[in-house]
Amino acid sequence: ITENPDKRIFLLSEMIHNPTVNRELQLQGVKFIQDTKGNNLIEWAELTADDIVIIPAFGTTIEIEKTLESIGINPYHYNTTCPFVEKVWNKSEELGKKGFTVVIHGKANHEETRATFSHSRINAPSVIVRDIKEATLLSKIISGEIPIEDFNKLFKGKYSEGFDVNKHFINIGVVNQTTMLASETEEISSLLKNTMLAKYGEEVI
Numbered sequence: 268i269t270e271n272p273d274k275r276i277f278l279l280s281e282m283i284h285n286p287t288v289n290r291e292l293q294l295q296g297v298k299f300i301q302d303t304k305g306n307n308l309i310e311w312a313e314l315t316a317d318d319i320v321i322i323p324a325f326g327t328t329i330e331i332e333k334t335l336e337s338i339g340i341n342p343y344h345y346n347t348t349c350p351f352v353e354k355v356w357n358k359s360e361e362l363g364k365k366g367f368t369v370v371i372h373g374k375a376n377h378e379e380t381r382a383t384f385s386h387s388r389i390n391a392p393s394v395i396v397r398d399i400k401e402a403t404l405l406s407k408i409i410s411g412e413i414p415i416e417d418f419n420k421l422f423k424g425k426y427s428e429g430f431d432v433n434k435h436f437i438n439i440g441v442v443n444q445t446t447m448l449a450s451e452t453e454e455i456s457s458l459l460k461n462t463m464l465a466k467y468g469e470e471v472i
Contacts, residue, residue, distance in 0.1 A: 274319050276296065277309070277320045278321050320335055326353070326356070355383055356387070359393070359442050360391075369439075370440070371383055408436075409462050415433065418430075
């Protein structure tokens with residue numbers, strides 16, 4: 268703000284989920300482009316190449332990066348994506364290149380998980396599970412206890428385009444939204460590992 272007194276400054280969404288911090292930023296003239304669910308508060312057409320847009324700690328989707336670039340705004344110039352979030356993206360890419368499906372433990376509507384899903388699905392079939400309850404449903408689909416046909420209904424809006432249950436649950440890896448409980452991610456990973464062991468045996472793991 269101090270370095271750019273004559274420019275409009277936007278945050279893609281809340282910098283962090285702290286009402287006091289966000290209110291102070293707004294009082295200094297910073298505007299939020301989206302709410303926490305990804306709904307636009309300001310239309311993209313209102314932005315110009317002279318504006319500054321800050322990517323928050325949660326990161327953003329590849330689609331939004333391309334939108335900013337089309338306006339003439341460099342999305343990486345003021346990018347405050349948390350290094351731990353980027354580490355998850357890198358792990359997803361690594362898993363995808365090795366032929367693994369990526370299971371993302373996170374909240375599907377959360378900024379970070381939306382960003383992770385966007386990056387992950389480029390390199391790997393990807394699916395989001397909210398908690399151990401959803402992971403259990405996924406486990407039962409993999410094991411055959413729940414019909415494959417139910418996958419589309421149970422995980423609607425939470426899997427990548429072209430996802431094939433018959434092909435994409437042979438090798439899997441788990442990553443998480445960094446603000447989820449590590450213990451819950453471990454529980455989900457363990458559950459899915461045991462499911463894969465029971466179905467395919469030791470050699471596939």
